[in-house]
Amino acid sequence: MTVQEDTARPDAPVPDPGARPRESHARAWRGPGWGFLVKLAIMAVINALGVMTVLAAYRAESWIVLGIAAALVVIADVVYFTKRALPLKYLLPGLVFLFVFQVFVFGYTAYIAFTNYGTGHAGSMEQAVDAALIQGERRVDDSPTYPLSVVERLGEFGFAIVDDDGDVRVGTATEPLAEVDGAQLGSSGAPTEVPGWQVVPRAELLSDPALQEQAISLRVPVSDDPNDGSVRTRDGTTGAVYLSTLVWDPDAQTITDTATGTVYAATDRGSFVADDGTRLPAGWYVNVGFDNFVKLFTDTDLVQPLLMVSLWTFAFAAVSVGASFGLGLLFALIYNDPRVRARRVLRTLFILPYAFPAFMSALLFRGMFNSEFGVVNDLFFFGADINWLGDPWLARFAVLWVNIWLTYPYWFLVCTGALQAVPGDTLEAAEIDGAGRWRRFRAIILPLLLVSTGPLAIASFAFNFNNFTIIYMFNNGGPAIPGAPYALGATDILISAIYDISGVSGGAADYGLASALAIIVFVVIGAISALAFRQTRKLEEYQ
Numbered sequence: 001m002t003v004q005e006d007t008a009r010p011d012a013p014v015p016d017p018g019a020r021p022r023e024s025h026a027r028a029w030r031g032p033g034w035g036f037l038v039k040l041a042i043m044a045v046i047n048a049l050g051v052m053t054v055l056a057a058y059r060a061e062s063w064i065v066l067g068i069a070a071a072l073v074v075i076a077d078v079v080y081f082t083k084r085a086l087p088l089k090y091l092l093p094g095l096v097f098l099f100v101f102q103v104f105v106f107g108y109t110a111y112i113a114f115t116n117y118g119t120g121h122a123g124s125m126e127q128a129v130d131a132a133l134i135q136g137e138r139r140v141d142d143s144p145t146y147p148l149s150v151v152e153r154l155g156e157f158g159f160a161i162v163d164d165d166g167d168v169r170v171g172t173a174t175e176p177l178a179e180v181d182g183a184q185l186g187s188s189g190a191p192t193e194v195p196g197w198q199v200v201p202r203a204e205l206l207s208d209p210a211l212q213e214q215a216i217s218l219r220v221p222v223s224d225d226p227n228d229g230s231v232r233t234r235d236g237t238t239g240a241v242y243l244s245t246l247v248w249d250p251d252a253q254t255i256t257d258t259a260t261g262t263v264y265a266a267t268d269r270g271s272f273v274a275d276d277g278t279r280l281p282a283g284w285y286v287n288v289g290f291d292n293f294v295k296l297f298t299d300t301d302l303v304q305p306l307l308m309v310s311l312w313t314f315a316f317a318a319v320s321v322g323a324s325f326g327l328g329l330l331f332a333l334i335y336n337d338p339r340v341r342a343r344r345v346l347r348t349l350f351i352l353p354y355a356f357p358a359f360m361s362a363l364l365f366r367g368m369f370n371s372e373f374g375v376v377n378d379l380f381f382f383g384a385d386i387n388w389l390g391d392p393w394l395a396r397f398a399v400l401w402v403n404i405w406l407t408y409p410y411w412f413l414v415c416t417g418a419l420q421a422v423p424g425d426t427l428e429a430a431e432i433d434g435a436g437r438w439r440r441f442r443a444i445i446l447p448l449l450l451v452s453t454g455p456l457a458i459a460s461f462a463f464n465f466n467n468f469t470i471i472y473m474f475n476n477g478g479p480a481i482p483g484a485p486y487a488l489g490a491t492d493i494l495i496s497a498i499y500d501i502s503g504v505s506g507g508a509a510d511y512g513l514a515s516a517l518a519i520i521v522f523v524v525i526g527a528i529s530a531l532a533f534r535q536t537r538k539l540e541e542y543q
Contacts, residue, residue, distance in 0.1 A: 133248060366389070
């Protein structure tokens with residue numbers, strides 16, 4: 001039977017003349033498409049970054065970060081390579097950023113608040129032992145001088161020395177000296193080529209002060225036992241063995257000073273303490289429970305300055321919001337009157353302070369309020385010697401004035417928009433009923449304004465409660481409170497006090513105490529905001 005005869009059979013299907021001809025599977029499949037390829041490339045980058053983070057956390061033995069990074073990578077792969085999790089494809093990026101930059105940061109801050117992490121307690125016990133031994137080290141009397149070269153591998157520096165037997169041994173700060181084969185020596189006797197390492201040229205070492213400092217501060221342990229000492233160099237060409245007068249006993253958890261015989265025992269507070277109460281500077285961080293929170297309320301040297309800072313913080317935030325809101329509302333009422341000419345030009349001039357960066361304005365006013373050459377004394381007080389930045393109350397007044405000058409344009413804009421949204425027929429009805437200007441403002445305009453500006457006022461209070469920029473840039477929280485620890489000042493607010501206690505600006509750091517104070521500030525702001533938002537609901541009855 002031919003093909004023509006087969007198609008002519010009565011039971012054969014009649015082809016639709018308008019239907020498109022069927023294509024083979026080879027021609028119908030057009031590939032994954034550009035969208036899938038772009039998604040694949042993005043996910044490849046995310047997975048690579050995730051693997052790098054996991055490896056870095058593994059090397060640093062940061063198991064929490066390792067677990068979080070691995071979990072986020074797995075979740076991202078599951079969400080973006082399956083069809084069932086379609087809504088999460090849009091929610092996951094925001095959730096990840098929320099977790100990493102909010103939840104994780106707050107959780108880690110809470111964790112630090114229950115430790116003694118800070119100056120002298122910034123590492124593990126092993127690191128504290130190494131630091132203590134380094135602080136008490138001296139050159140071994142019978143130590144020979146070894147020819148030495150500085151070597152580098154993958155950004156890590158080390159020493160290559162030639163020992164008494166003529167063998168080349170290489171080590172770093174974390175890896176003790178180990179013998180290598182195939183090294184070549186130069187005319188000075190120091191290694192010039194070391195397999196697997198790059199020898200730093202002598203000329204480069206002598207011409208780079210930073211590299212010299214790094215080589216001089218480098219200590220390469222002789223063996224795994226820290227009591228065997230470390231190799232150090234003074235000039236980058238020769239080295240010797242240095243041994244600490246302190247001896248570490250890992251079984252008894254003690255460090256003994258061989259020069260004096262004093263024994264320092266490890267305590268549960270992360271310090272090595274002797275029987276007479278003296279302690280070594282090097283310590284490690286441990287969990288201390290609620291000690292940091294108790295210290296904030298019981299330490300006699302800290303309670304009074306912190307109380308002054310706390311009261312000033314509330315006053316600064318409340319006055320800043322109240323005064324700037326009142327001033328902005330006043331100007332909004334004035335320049336919302338159609339009888340005022342050139343209103344647009346004047347509104348533009350009044351919002352200029354809002355257009356400048358706050359930190360630049362604070363620095364500018366810092367110079368203007370200077371008692372020696374500031375224009376405030378010269379132009380407004382006839383050259384009087386008024387110490388605006390040195391007197392506590394004058395400094396508080398000055399920083400308040402600067403903050404109000406910076407923030408009132410915001411309320412001027414908000415109140416202008418709110419006034420233009422007030423129903424005109426309501427005001428006309430009140431005027432017909434005989435209500436005067438003050439009555440209309442107090443009974444109609446202000447309540448309607450507070451409905452829309454109340455939440456903004458709460459947010460502004462929280463912002464000024466933590467307005468670190470204006471305090472730090474204007475006068476760094478000064479003048480100092482006499483006898484206060486951590487360099488606390490009269491214009492410091494709680495957030496800048498946390499900055500001072502953390503030691504970022506210099507001096508001793510107490511991250512545990514700073515974190516505890518940060519947690520308290522968070523709770524206070526949260527409680528005030530919750531109560532304030534509940535009160536603002538009562539204003540909705542005016543709508």
